[in-house]
């Protein structure tokens with residue numbers, strides 16, 4: 001009888017399975033929105049249509065969403081062997097504390113399938129969880145594209161740590177092979193704060209491109225090594241759509257808010273956690289705001 005049902009239902013369940021996947025992924029995103037911390041992550045453990053357990057990061061002090069869901073399942077004597085996990089963020093494969101990494105908990109609980117909303121934006125651990133689970137025989141799926149976007153937005157504060165920097169004069173290190181090489185520099189944390197969307201692409205071991213997209217936005221302050229050596233940044237040549245910047249040199253991006261001067265201080269492969277060939281750039285910047293419009297009267 002069961003066999004007959006399965007055979008007869010193949011076509012009908014093709015869309016049905018996708019619908020069930022979507023609803024579990026959406027439930028995980030809703031869980032994430034409950035997270036009290038900046039790291040907003042939600043998880044749902046399911047078997048077929050049935051939700052077995054849910055969790056979100058911070059629901060229990062210091063615990064990750066997957067950990068919370070697994071703990072709740074265990075407390076309720078729910079068997080999760082062979083079940084599916086839907087999580088808005090790639091499960092962690094390592095831990096700086098005594099906490100057991102979620103990937104290890106997932107394999108110990110013998111979950112069969114993990115659906116991921118977004119890979120970890122931290123370049124040092126990006127896809128390490130995926131690899132760990134793959135190596136332990138767990139089937140991996142991605143959320144549908146629109147729900148990946150929703151998962152990303154749910155955890156946006158967390159992601160931004162790696163793609164945004166603030167301050168009139170500050171520095172950052174980021175992986176320019178991730179997030180389209182985009183790094184947003186803004187004056188402060190306010191929503192309307194003046195910002196510059198800098199974009200970086202690979203050039204070589206000792207230099208990198210600052211990409212403006214079109215002529216008029218980026219310039220190289222050739223031979224300058226200190227910000228105070230640059231008098232009026234508008235005096236430079238903005239004729240190219242990108243400029244190569246060597247380590248120790250300064251590139252400039254301008255827009256209606258003014259200029260951000262970016263000095264490249266290091267380019268290096270990411271070696272932490274056995275990361276594989278990701279490349280980070282370290283920059284220092286100085287913002288020079290455009291003068292407020294003055295009356296010509």
Ligand SMILES: [Zn+2]
Nearest residue numbers: 064091092102
């Ligand atoms: Zn975790």
